[in-house]
Amino acid sequence: MKIPYFPGCTMKTTAKNFEMSAIASAKKIGIEFVEIPRWNCCGVVSSLTSDDLMKHLAPVRNFLRVQEMNKAEAVSENRLLTLCSMCYNTLSLTNNRMKENADELQKINDFMHREDENYAGSVDVVHFLSILDEWGFDKLKIENPLKNLKVASYYGCMLLRPKEVGIDDPEAPQIMEKLVTAMGAESVEWDAKSRCCGSYHTVKNIDLVKKLVSGIINDARENGAEAIITSCPLCAFNLDVRQKEMAVKNSDFQTMPIFYFTQLLGIALGLEKSDLGLEFNAINPNEILKKYEKIKGAK
Amino acid sequence: MEKKMVTVYLSGELFKVPEGSTIIMALEYAGFQLKRGVGCREGYCGACATVYREKGDYKLKGGLGCQTVVTEGMAITQIPFVPAEKPLYELETLTPDVGTFTNLFPSVFRCVACNTCTKACPQDIQVMDYIQSIIRGDLESAANISFDCIRCGLCAMRCPAEIVQYDNGILARRLYGKYLAKKSPELDNRVEEVKNGKYDADIEKLNKMDRDELSKVYYDREIKIT
Numbered sequence: 001m002k003i004p005y006f007p008g009c010t011m012k013t014t015a016k017n018f019e020m021s022a023i024a025s026a027k028k029i030g031i032e033f034v035e036i037p038r039w040n041c042c043g044v045v046s047s048l049t050s051d052d053l054m055k056h057l058a059p060v061r062n063f064l065r066v067q068e069m070n071k072a073e074a075v076s077e078n079r080l081l082t083l084c085s086m087c088y089n090t091l092s093l094t095n096n097r098m099k100e101n102a103d104e105l106q107k108i109n110d111f112m113h114r115e116d117e118n119y120a121g122s123v124d125v126v127h128f129l130s131i132l133d134e135w136g137f138d139k140l141k142i143e144n145p146l147k148n149l150k151v152a153s154y155y156g157c158m159l160l161r162p163k164e165v166g167i168d169d170p171e172a173p174q175i176m177e178k179l180v181t182a183m184g185a186e187s188v189e190w191d192a193k194s195r196c197c198g199s200y201h202t203v204k205n206i207d208l209v210k211k212l213v214s215g216i217i218n219d220a221r222e223n224g225a226e227a228i229i230t231s232c233p234l235c236a237f238n239l240d241v242r243q244k245e246m247a248v249k250n251s252d253f254q255t256m257p258i259f260y261f262t263q264l265l266g267i268a269l270g271l272e273k274s275d276l277g278l279e280f281n282a283i284n285p286n287e288i289l290k291k292y293e294k295i296k297g298a299k
Numbered sequence: 300m301e302k303k304m305v306t307v308y309l310s311g312e313l314f315k316v317p318e319g320s321t322i323i324m325a326l327e328y329a330g331f332q333l334k335r336g337v338g339c340r341e342g343y344c345g346a347c348a349t350v351y352r353e354k355g356d357y358k359l360k361g362g363l364g365c366q367t368v369v370t371e372g373m374a375i376t377q378i379p380f381v382p383a384e385k386p387l388y389e390l391e392t393l394t395p396d397v398g399t400f401t402n403l404f405p406s407v408f409r410c411v412a413c414n415t416c417t418k419a420c421p422q423d424i425q426v427m428d429y430i431q432s433i434i435r436g437d438l439e440s441a442a443n444i445s446f447d448c449i450r451c452g453l454c455a456m457r458c459p460a461e462i463v464q465y466d467n468g469i470l471a472r473r474l475y476g477k478y479l480a481k482k483s484p485e486l487d488n489r490v491e492e493v494k495n496g497k498y499d500a501d502i503e504k505l506n507k508m509d510r511d512e513l514s515k516v517y518y519d520r521e522i523k524i525t
Contacts, residue, residue, distance in 0.1 A: 009435040013397055040412040040431040054459065058412035114358075115414060 003077040003131070004066045005033035008087035009041050015084070015233035015260070017277025022083050022128060022262040024275035029135065034075050036065040044086065045200075046093040053107055059094035060108050063123040064116050079124045081131060083262070085158035085232035092125045092165035127159065127167050129175050129231060129261070137182035143270030144292060145184025151264065152188045152225035153177050154216065156235040157196055170194070176229060176261060183268035192219035197238040206242065213242050217256050226288055229261040236260060240282040247283075257285040267292055308374040322349050322364035322375055336379035340365045345449030348421070350456075351375045361419035361453035381452035383463040388470075395478040397436035404467050407433055409460035416454035416464050422447045426454045426464050433467055441468065442475035 011019035023033050039062050047055035062080065069075045082088040098105045099121045109118040132140075153176030160170040168175045173194065180187040195216055198209030216239065220228050230236050240258040247253040258281065266276045267289065278285055303318040307325055316325040323337055338346030347364035354372025364377060386403045393399045400407050407430060416426035429444035445468030454464040492498070505513065 007435075012435040012437060038425075038428055040427065041410065041434050043411065054411050054413060057414075061412050061414075111413070115418065 001030065001077060002032045002034055002075045003079060003081045004036050004069050004075050005081045006036055006039055006042070006062055006087060006091065008082065008084040010084055010233035014237060017280040018083055018231075018233060018236070018260040018262060021260060021266045021271075021276045024271050025262050025265045025269055026128070028266075028269045028271060029132075029140065031131065031135070033081065034069065036062060036069060036080070039065060042087045042090045043094070044090060046090040053104055053111075056094045056097065056104075057108060057111065059091045060098060060119050061112075061116070062091065063095065063098075064119050066123045067117070067119065078122060079126045081126055081128060083128050083231065085127070085156060085230075086234060088125065088127045088167075089158040089165060093162075095121075095123065095125050096164060127231070129159070129179065130167050132179060132265075133175055137178050140182055140265075140269065142182065142184055142268050144268055146264060146268055146292060147184055149185040149264075149288070149291070150188050150224050150226045151180045151185045152190050152220040152223065152228045153180060153193055153261075154220075154228045154230045154235060154239070155194045156230065156232045157194065157199070158232055160194055176231075179261060179265065180229070183264060185264070185268075188220065188223050188225040190219050190223040190225065192216045195219075197232075197235045199234060199238075202234070202238050202242065209238050210242050210246055213238055214246065217243060220256060221254070225256070227257045227259055227264075227285070229259045229264055231261055244282040255283045257281065257283045257288050259285065305369055305371045305373075307369050307372070310376050311374075316369060318369075320369050322351070322362070322367050322369060322377075323347055325369045325375070326364070326377075336364065336377040338365075342366045343449060345451035346379070348378045348381075348451035348453050348456075349375060350378060350453070358418075359457075361451075361457070362421045363449075363451065366421070378452065378456055381455050381463075383452070383455050383466070385463070385466060390473055390477055393474060395438055395474040397433070399474065400433055400467065400470070403470065404463065406460065406462050407467050410434065410462060411460060413459060415457045415459060416462075419453040419457040421451060421453065422449060424448060426468075429468055429471070430462060430464055433471055438471045438475050439479060441471035442480075445469075445471060 007019060026033055040058055042062065043055060043058040049055070066078065066080050070078050080091065082091060098108070098119065105119065105121055155173050155176065160166040160168060160173055163170045177187040192215065196212065197216065198212040202209045228239060230239065236258055243255060243258070247255045263276045263278060304315040305318050307314055307316055309326060309329055309331070314325070314329040316328045320328060323333070323340060326333060336347050338344035342363055342365060345363070349362050349364040349367065350359055351362060351367065352359050352374045353370050388403055410427070410430050412427060412431065414427045416430070420426050424447055425444055429441045432441040432444060448465050448468050450465045450469070452465060455462065458464065508516070
């Protein structure tokens with residue numbers, strides 16, 4: 001499978017470990033990510049104003065790139081794959097809106113008059129987790145099962161809500177849990193899996209974010225988890241970086257490693273440690289990973 | 300033979316100017332004395348940013364007055380200066396990453412990818428693409444894409460997000476040049492040669508030439524790229 005891939009800005013800055021582990025895992029499975037040329041920022045937060053179409057141009061431009069790639073037969077998929085939950089959400093919401101409102105799509109195409117070809121509304125946006133599910137979690141060739149590792153799957157908001165674009169049941173999601181089980185690890189059930197991490201309050205209201213992050217980590221721990229996985233760079237930043245700050249301030253604070261799901265997947269698939277970007281994780285994950293010394297290239 | 304004339308509208312006023320004139324030539328033919336909005340007249344300096352619309356077209360286009368030839372019915376106005384915000388910085392204190400732009404040019408993150416900047420650029424630069432490169436921290440790409448920018452300011456004048464693209468571009472190039480680009484030993488060698496006076500005699504010779512001689516050696520020069 002050769003699938004058009006939309007990285008989004010964080011994959012190139014704060015979430016390099018997500019991107020490198022995802023691309024390497026996908027390659028091992030047999031999925032090639034083809035980064036779309038000249039992609040632009042998705043717009044970050046999907047605009048809820050009903051009459052400001054300008055905010056939806058950014059996603060549509062990226063869909064046009066996918067349309068062009070298909071025309072050039074550079075890919076085997078008319079779907080746009082994302083890793084970042086926020087990009088997934090923003091791109092999906094605009095795409096749905098364009099598919100459902102022919103007049104709005106026309107207006108956007110008119111805006112790009114003499115610039116690009118028209119967007120036909122035929123591209124679908126898909127998250128890597130859904131692709132893995134479709135591929136079949138049970139078909140993954142697990143070379144290094146994460147035996148006894150207790151993992152809490154953290155969804156946050158953007159993968160699940162609103163439900164029209166959610167990749168799973170927004171109330172009781174199971175897709176990441178299925179992946180955890182497939183990797184040979186133990187999936188933990190917990191309350192906070194779709195609780196908000198504080199999102200962009202992390203810029204101005206750090207104390208609020210720390211409070212929310214404490215709640216999420218405590219809930220994971222109370223339910224027996226040793227690690228948390230996520231697919232959102234902003235959730236990861238809040239859970240990982242803000243947690244580390246709390247640990248630095250308070251030496252009694254017991255830390256919990258935060259992983260992108262692709263980092264654990266990479267370990268389970270038997271990838272080299274250098275493919276996983278673990279050195280970019282704020283809370284040192286090496287202690288917990290010691291048990292899985294089969295990680296190639298681990299010191 | 301009588302020179303064919305075309306009708307143009309300069310800041311809304313009708314004039315007949317010779318066919319084939321550039322916008323700057325048309326302005327001067329019409330009697331305007333240009334103090335601003337004109338510079339090198341060679342397409343390098345970016346001082347003569349002009350907005351125009353051609354007859355029968357709805358699009359407002361950007362161009363350099365010295366490089367754009369008038370057409371019948373063209374409506375023209377010049378933008379000699381863009382009163383955009385311009386932060387000052389010490390390059391030595393900056394780091395070549397996206398955080399520098401967050402601090403100095405937070406407006407860059409307002410980009411909605413409308414591409415209006417690209418359409419306004421007289422240099423045919425993919426302006427939006429370099430703004431997007433900056434947003435994702437790829438300063439090498441931003442420096443390369445924006446390389447031909449002459450800071451005419453038309454992108455910023457048209458931008459609905461009020462981004463000052465050209466100032467972002469030059470900062471990307473400065474950061475790339477100072478911190479990221481591969482260092483060239485040839486440059487150090489050449490600076491050393493200059494310091495040691497290797498070219499003093501040549502400079503002396505050039506200084507004594509009159510305009511015609513200087514022009515001849517300039518256009519006859521050979522550039523060797525090895």
